[in-house]
Structures are given as C-alpha cells and as structure tokens.
Amino acid sequence: MGLKFTAGKRSTYAFDPAYPLEFNYSQHGSLAINHNQVNLNDQQKAIIYYPTDLVRAYPVIIWGNGTIASPEKYAGLFEHLASWGFIVIDSYSENTGDGAAIIQTLDYLIAANADPTNALFQKIQLDQIGAVGTSQGATGIINASNRYPQGQMIKTLITNALPQQRWTDEAHTYDPSLIAVPWLILSGTRDLIVSPAAANQASLEQSSAHKRFLAISVGAGHTEIEDDGGSYRGYLTAWLLGFLADDQQALNIFEPTHGEIWANPHWTHVVRYSVAK
Numbered sequence: 001m002g003l004k005f006t007a008g009k010r011s012t013y014a015f016d017p018a019y020p021l022e023f024n025y026s027q028h029g030s031l032a033i034n035h036n037q038v039n040l041n042d043q044q045k046a047i048i049y050y051p052t053d054l055v056r057a058y059p060v061i062i063w064g065n066g067t068i069a070s071p072e073k074y075a076g077l078f079e080h081l082a083s084w085g086f087i088v089i090d091s092y093s094e095n096t097g098d099g100a101a102i103i104q105t106l107d108y109l110i111a112a113n114a115d116p117t118n119a120l121f122q123k124i125q126l127d128q129i130g131a132v133g134t135s136q137g138a139t140g141i142i143n144a145s146n147r148y149p150q151g152q153m154i155k156t157l158i159t160n161a162l163p164q165q166r167w168t169d170e171a172h173t174y175d176p177s178l179i180a181v182p183w184l185i186l187s188g189t190r191d192l193i194v195s196p197a198a199a200n201q202a203s204l205e206q207s208s209a210h211k212r213f214l215a216i217s218v219g220a221g222h223t224e225i226e227d228d229g230g231s232y233r234g235y236l237t238a239w240l241l242g243f244l245a246d247d248q249q250a251l252n253i254f255e256p257t258h259g260e261i262w263a264n265p266h267w268t269h270v271v272r273y274s275v276a277k
Contacts, residue, residue, distance in 0.1 A: 013220075013230050013231040013266075015234060016264075016266070019260055019263075019264045019266075020260075021234075021238065021249065021250070021252070021253050021260045022234035022235055022238070022253070022260060022261070022264060022266075023234065024234075025084075025233075025234045025235070025237040025238040025241070025250065026233045026234035026237070028079075028080060028083050029080070029082075029083030029084035029085065030083070031051040031052070031053065031082070031083050031084070031085055032051065032052040032053065032083075033049055033050065033051055033052060033079055033082040033083055034049075034050060034051075034052045035047060035048060035049040035050070035078070035079075035082070036048060038108060040091060040101075040104045040105065040107075040108050041104065044091055044092065044093060044101060044104060045091070045092045046071075046089055046090060046091045046092065046104075046105050046108060047071045047078075047089070047090055047092070048087065048088065048089045048120075049078040049079060049081070049082040049086075049087070049088040049089075050082055050086075050087040050088070050120065050123075051082060051083075051085060051087075054119065054120070054123045056123070057122065057123050057124060057125045058085050058086060058087045058123065058124065058125060059085070059086055059087070059125045059128035059129070059130070059240075059244035059245055060086065060087050060088075060089070060109060060124055060125060060126070060128065060129045060130065060244075061081060061086050061087070061088045061089070061129075061130050061131070061132055061240065062089055062090075062102055062105050062106050062109075062129065062130075062131050062132075062141070062144070062154075063078075063088065063089065063090035063091075063102070063105075063131075063132055063133065063137065064096045064099075064102050064131070064132070064133025064134065064136070064137025064138060064139075064140035064141045064144070065090065065091070065093060065094060065096050065133075065134070065136070065137045065140075066134045066135035066136050066137050066161070066223070067094065067095075067135060067136040068094045069094060069134075069135075069137075069226075070092055070094065071090040071091075071092060073226045073227070074090065074134075074225070074226060074227070074229075075227075076227045076228030076229065077225065077227070077228055077229035077233060078090065080228060080229060080233060080237065081237065081240070084237055084241060085241075085245065086240065086244075087109070087120065087123075087124055089105040089108065089109060090105065091104060091105050095136070096133065096136055096137045096140035097136040097137075097139045097140045097143065097168060097169060097171065097172030098140065098143055098147075098171050098172055099140045099141070099142075099143030099144030099145075099146075099147055099148065099151070100144075101140070102131065102133070102137075102140050102141060102144040103144050103148045103150055103151065106129070106144075106150050106153065107150065109124050109126070110126060110150070112124065113126055125244075126153065127153075127155075128155060128244045128245070129153050129154050129155055129244075130154065130155060130156045130157070130158070130240050130243065130244050131144060131145060131154045131156075131157050131158070132157075132158040132159075132160070132236070132240075133158075133159060133160065134159075134160040134161050134225050135160070135161045135162075135163060135194070135195075135222065135223075136163070136168075136172065138159035138160055138161060138162040138163070139162065139163060139168055139172045139173075139174045140172070141154075141157055141159065142157065142159065142174040142175070142176070142178075142179065143172065143174055145157060145178075145179065145181070146174070146175060146178040146179070154181060155181055155182070155243060155244060156181050156182040156183070156184075156239070156240070156243040156244065157179065157181060157182075157183045157184070158183075158184045158185075158186065158236055158239060158240070159183070159184075159185050159186070160186045160187070160225050160232060160236075161186075161187055161188070161191055161194060161195045161222050161223075161224075161225070162185060162187065162195050162199075162200060162203065163194050163195055164194065164195070164196070164199040167194055176203040176204070176206040176207045177206045177207065177208065178208075179207040179208070179209050180207070180208050180209055180210075181209055182209055182210070182211040182212070182213075182243050183204070183207055183209045183211070183212050183213070184213045184214075184215070184236075184239045185200045185203065185204055185212075185213070185214045185215075186215055186216075186217065186225075186232050186235075186236065187200055187216050187217070187220070188216060188217045188218075188219065188220025188221055188222070188224050188231075189216055189217070189218050189219060189220065189268065190219060190220060190221040190222075191220065191221055191222045191224075194222050195222065197214070197216050197268075197269040200214055200216075201214055201269070201271055204271065204273065205273075209273075210274065211272075211273070211274050212272070212273040212274075213239075213254055213270075213271070213272050213273075214269060214270065214271040214272075215235065215261060215267050215269070215270050215271075216267065216268050216269040216270075217230075217231040217232060217266065217267060218265070218266050218267065218268055219231075220232070231266065235253060235261060235267075237250075238250035238251075238253050239254070242254075254272065256272050256274075
C-alpha cells in the first residue's frame with residue numbers, strides 16, 4: 001500500500017460504566033510491565049512488552065503495523081495488553097502486508113522460549129498465540145497466518161481497519177477464505193473509504209472460521225487504534241483474553257442472545273457467525 005491514511009482519528013473516547021465489561025477491559029490491568037528491544041535478524045529489530053513478574057508463562061500477541069508506522073504508534077495499547085498478562089511483540093517494519101516481518105517476530109519467540117539465556121525462557125505460551133494488525137498490518141496478519149507453516153500456530157486474529165482489496169499491493173493481497181481460526185474484524189464508521197462495513201462483512205462471509213465477528217465503532221476513523229487503542233481497547237482486550245486465556249466473562253460480551261456489545265450504542269453493524277467445528 002503506497003498511501004498512508006491519517007484522517008479521522010478521534011482524540012477521546014469515553015468508556016461508559018453503563019457497559020461494565022467494556023469499561024472493565026478498557027482499564028489498565030493489574031500487572032506491572034517491562035519492555036525491551038531485540039534483534040530479529042541483522043536487518044530487523046522488534047520491541048517486546050511483557051509482565052515484569054515472570055513467575056509463569058503468558059499468552060502471546062504478534063502485531064502488524066500500519067503503513068509507514070512504527071511500534072511507538074501503539075505503545076499505549078501494548079502497555080495495556082501486557083498489564084493484562086500478554087507478551088506483545090512488534091517489529092519495526094513499516095511494510096508488513098505480506099506477513100514476513102510478522103512471522104519473524106513469531107520465530108524470535110519460538111527461539112527465545114527455548115533459550116536458557118533469554119529472560120523469556122519457558123515463559124511464552126506458544127500454544128496460545130493471537131495476531132492483531134491494523135490497516136496494512138491487518139492484511140499482514142492474515143498473510144502470516146495463511147502463507148507460512150508457523151502461521152498455523154496462531155489461534156485467533158483481530159484485524160483492525162482491514163483495507164478493501166483495491167487498496168492492497170499485489171504482494172499483500174489476502175484470502176479471507178483461508179481463515180479458519182476465531183476472527184474479529186474491527187473498523188469505524190468514519191473509515192468509509194479504506195475499510196467500510198460492507199467490505200469487512202464480505203470478507204467475514206468468505207471465511208470458514210467457526211467463530212467470526214464484526215463490530216464497527218461509531219465515530220472512529222482509520223487510525224483510531226493508535227496510541228492507547230482508542231475505542232477498540234476494551235472489546236479488543238476482551239476478545240484476546242477470551243480466546244487465549246479462557247476468560248469466559250470476556251467471551252460473554254460476544255454472545256448474540258445477551259452479549260453486552262449488542263446493546264452498546266457505541267457499536268454498530270455487529271455481525272456474528274458461529275458454527276460447529
């Protein structure tokens with residue numbers, strides 16, 4: 001993608017205690033956190049956020065940056081997720097759409113978990129890996145999942161501001177029909193050009209995932225997720241905790257008969273598909 005979309009970032013989002021689950025998961029978690037920079041290879045670096053207290057192993061989130069974006073763009077959200085008990089890794093790649101840089105971060109974690117000299121030795125739950133990406137990075141996590149053998153380790157995807165195919169470079173074209181893991185699509189009502197609701201729903205309908213979910217944040221633009229995650233932070237965190245940490249309260253948010261998100265006026269175009277495995 002040769003363009004960078006910067007318009008439409010809402011400066012504030014007031015999480016409403018009337019929707020207590022979204023409000024709860026939007027708050028900082030209970031864990032102190034640390035972060036440090038690592039080398040993925042001779043050319044590429046990454047940053048890792050993780051709980052300071054490494055008394056147990058933690059689930060993983062691998063991240064896909066938007067076009068010409070660096071990890072600093074999402075630092076507040078990474079801190080938030082680590083405080084809830086995730087190890088979050090993001091490369092410094094500004095061109096993530098083919099999935100290669102995202103897979104490199106996963107390769108690093110596989111090696112780190114087996115390396116007694118690494119602080120994260122045997123502290124990484126390699127059977128509980130989620131991938132989250134925004135804009136070009138949303139195409140990147142789909143391609144990381146679909147194009148590489150290691151991608152089969154990914155247990156759930158969250159694509160934010162997923163571009164319509166016409167915005168993607170040929171090398172970044174993605175195939176939603178190959179997605180078979182639980183998949184959450186998030187976008188905003190002000191992201192009408194790049195990631196409109198109709199295009200997102202069409203992608204979701206192509207997937208074979210047994211759990212698929214679409215939700216559009218009212219008033220959010222293309223770069224809403226930057227900084228601390230904006231309006232996406234609460235339900236994004238809940239989805240990851242539900243599918244990677246077995247948080248049943250978090251999963252209840254997305255249940256169609258009584259899930260909180262269905263009644264929350266801050267969200268629209270809520271669509272859920274759930275079929276037997």
